[in-house]
Amino acid sequence: MRYFDLTGRTAVVTGAASGIGLATATRLADAGARVVLADIADAAGPAAALGARFHRTDVTDEDAVRELLASAAVDGPVHVLVQAAGVMTEASLPQLDARELDRLLRINMSGVLFGFKHAPSVMTAGGSIVTIASLAATLGLPGYGAYAASKAAVLALARVAAVEYGPLGIRVNCVCPSSVDTPMLHAQVNGALEAALSKAASPLGTLSSPEHIAALVHFLAADDCPQISGQALAIDAGMTAGYSTELLERLATSLLPV
Template structure:
């Protein structure tokens, strides 16, 4: 028996041009899925490389999302939907521009609503939807209010969709990664500090890779997990278990230095 096979399945992956989406597309293709990459950035060459297809898509636009799913389902039902498209920004609460807050919600949360709203029309054989939220939805971090709010909305949308779509045989979950080593993180003004914080906070002592996250998305998308639905699963190296030894050691060192 082929465990965790995706053979014969059609998987739509938003944000498929880079980061988590790109790593997930590669893993799903290796597992046998027909992968449809959606992104505003051209991923047509990469899609051909892994035997999939690319649809230029602004996931915050309802018409574009409808067209994406219709094209993905042109040769059969959609079996898997991965919502990994996302953007981030940093600003202290008094400095937040409302337009930027709206952009976060549009790309990170509205897109999830739109894809789940329209995907159900094409998931006629049931299937799996997995949304990418963030650990920021659970654990506050200064200057990340817009991002955290948008990712908290993803968790709420996931839970409601799991209730509504369960009778249709569709499992809906979301994952909540800590900082992930992606081009988006490296491009952030505070990306280096965020990565260092993630490594220090995690008892396992390292930051997530995009491939780590893709593995969890694969696990939740396969038919081998038929009763996992409505969940928000953290992938954080143990950071939310409590204070890591690295944090405690640094605190102790700071206390010793202050007493010296």
């Protein structure tokens, strides 16, 4: 018996041109799924390498999301939808620009809402929707107000979708990573500092890779997990369990008088 087999399944992955989305598309294809890579950026090359399809999609456009899902379902139902498209910005609350907040909400929240709205029309019982949220949805992190708000909204929407779509046999879950070693992290102004802090604060002392996140998504997408729904699963090297020993020792050293 092959566990977590996705042979014969159709999977749609948004934000699939790089980072978590690309790693997830690769993982699902390796598990046997027919994968559709969706992104506003060009993912035709990675799609060809996987023997998959690329569908250019702007997730802020509801009609485009509807068209993506309808296209993926031409030869049968969509079994898995992974919503990994997202962007990040950094600003303290007094410096937060309303237009930038609106941009994040349109991509991170509305893009996910459109997926939730139209996925059931192309899915059948046993389907799985997995959305990439963030640890920022559950923890207050300075400078991440807009991002945290958008991801908290995603988490709330996923819980509502899990309740509404449960009777249809469709599972809905969120993955909430801490910092992940992706191009988006490297592009952040304080990306290197965030990565260092994340490693120092986590008991395992490690930084997640996109492949780590993809493995959890695969677990949630497969039929082997029919009872997991409505959950927000943290993948954070143990950070939410408590402060790392290393961090506590550093704090103790800095606070105690010499």
